[in-house]
Amino acid sequence: MKRACTFTALLLFADVVPAQNLVPNGSFEEFTECPDFFGQVERCTGWHNLGAAQSADYFNACADGGFPDVPQSSVAWQEAKDGSGYMGAATFLWQTDYYREFFGTQLTDVLQPGIPVHICFHVSAAGFSPDYWHSARWLSKGMGVRFYTENPGYWSYQNQPYENNSALYLNQVLSDTAGWIIVSGDYIPDSAYNWIVVGNFFEDSLSAPLLADVGGGWEVAYALVDDLSVSNDLTYCGTTGINEPMDMHVLSVAFEPSGSLLRIVVPGEDDSYSVEIHDVMGRFVIHAQERSMNRQILVEMSDFPSGAYLVNLTGPQGVLCSASFIRTLP
Numbered sequence: 001m002k003r004a005c006t007f008t009a010l011l012l013f014a015d016v017v018p019a020q021n022l023v024p025n026g027s028f029e030e031f032t033e034c035p036d037f038f039g040q041v042e043r044c045t046g047w048h049n050l051g052a053a054q055s056a057d058y059f060n061a062c063a064d065g066g067f068p069d070v071p072q073s074s075v076a077w078q079e080a081k082d083g084s085g086y087m088g089a090a091t092f093l094w095q096t097d098y099y100r101e102f103f104g105t106q107l108t109d110v111l112q113p114g115i116p117v118h119i120c121f122h123v124s125a126a127g128f129s130p131d132y133w134h135s136a137r138w139l140s141k142g143m144g145v146r147f148y149t150e151n152p153g154y155w156s157y158q159n160q161p162y163e164n165n166s167a168l169y170l171n172q173v174l175s176d177t178a179g180w181i182i183v184s185g186d187y188i189p190d191s192a193y194n195w196i197v198v199g200n201f202f203e204d205s206l207s208a209p210l211l212a213d214v215g216g217g218w219e220v221a222y223a224l225v226d227d228l229s230v231s232n233d234l235t236y237c238g239t240t241g242i243n244e245p246m247d248m249h250v251l252s253v254a255f256e257p258s259g260s261l262l263r264i265v266v267p268g269e270d271d272s273y274s275v276e277i278h279d280v281m282g283r284f285v286i287h288a289q290e291r292s293m294n295r296q297i298l299v300e301m302s303d304f305p306s307g308a309y310l311v312n313l314t315g316p317q318g319v320l321c322s323a324s325f326i327r328t329l330p
Contacts, residue, residue: 021236022107022117023196026228028058028085035060035068041103044085050102050197051089052156059224060085067134074134076126078224081180082238086226088126091174091200092140092209094219098157102199104148107230111147111189114308114326119145119168120184120229120237121198125177126222127213135216140207142200143223144169144183147193162203169201173210174223184237188308198225253311253325260302262325264288264311275299276312285309301327 030045035058041049044058061084063069070086071079080086089101111117123143129135144166167187174181200207200223209221227238253264264275275297277285285304288297308326 020108020233021229021231022109022111023228023230024105024108027082027226027238028060028087029083031058031060031062031085034062036063037067040068041087044087046105047087047103048105048151050104050152050154051100051199052154052158053099053101054154056087056089056101056103056199058085058087073129074131075129075136075218075222076124076177076224077129078124078126078177081122081124081226086224087198088222088224089143089199090136090220090222091143092138092204092207092221094138094209097204100157100200102197104152104195104197106151107194107196109194111191111193111230113189113191115232116186116188116234116308116310118184118229118231118234118236119187120182120227120231121145121225122180122182122227123170123174124180124224124226125174126224127177127216129216132215132217134218135213136218136220136222137211137213137216138219138221139173139175139210139212140200140221141170141173142166142202142207143174143225144198144201145228146197146201147189147191148195148197149191149193151195152197157203162206163201164203164206166201173208174221175210175212180226182237186234186310188310196228196230198228255301255325255327260300262299262301262327264297264299274314276314278310278312279307 024046028044031043032045033043035043038057039049039055041047041056041058049056057068059068059070059073061070067074070084071077087103093099125139127136145168146166168185170183229238255262275288279285286299288299306327
């Protein structure tokens with residue numbers, strides 16, 4: 001699971017934009033009509049069912065019984081992370097390698113290429129439901145988000161290849177059916193995106209499906225999603241605007257006065273941590289591991305062009321957290 005770092009960066013920006021969530025109704029609380037059956041994402045204000053089967057689902061406590069109720073629905077027993085509503089989508093279907101469910105909405109503002117944003121959402125696994133026919137037998141990883149410059153419309157992977165990438169995604173098998181897992185990280189857009197789509201954009205071999213609920217009758221992996229936010233404030237997480245507690249990984253990123261030497265201070269004393277830097281296109285730039293006694297890594301950036309870069313702090317389990325910075329040539 002990718003988390004965002006708390007980080008400091010000695011950077012100058014022309015304008016300071018107040019923190020806001022660019023995802024309208026990101027906690028899925030507003031609705032035009034209470035859901036009462038499958039596939040009713042459109043009843044949640046501003047949201048669209050984008051999978052070819054149009055079968056992602058909207059859950060809300062207003063349902064008062066039946067398939068889409070909260071906390072007891074046909075697929076799971078789960079309180080909402082925030083408020084009384086959330087979304088659900090299949091991330092894997094056994095013996096049908098092209099099937100996925102997606103939902104999306106238009107952002108309230110266009111993402112600016114090269115300007116980092118912070119993405120955050122909460123996810124929980126469905127399964128072990130008393131409703132046999134709707135109890136998901138499988139678990140998978142891959143639930144995440146992608147951005148588009150326009151409404152991508154309905155689509156299926158039946159006749160097209162998987163993208164096999166996301167702006168942010170859960171890179172471990174989602175196995176927690178009791179609580180909510182937070183997925184968060186920084187993202188540097190490479191285009192003027194104004195749509196966000198939620199789902200699993202990875203093929204089966206990369207989704208690591210795992211049979212878990214052998215007593216279930218629904219041959220899918222199914223994930224619940226709540227409290228989705230995208231913000232220009234890199235500490236913002238959640239539609240209530242409460243900053244995300246990120247005390248475990250603190251990453252300091254700053255340029256030396258010369259403007260060419262990047263100083264990165266990594267958390268803790270664990271030498272298994274290393275740093276990778278990628279450019280705005282996601283291309284690998286440099287890997288650094290050697291550090292001084294005061295946990296600092298120095299990276300020579302004099303040969304790199306100006307622009308936005310992403311720093312990933314990695315460990316044995318993959319990316320622990322990320323931060324971003326902008327290099328400006330003198």
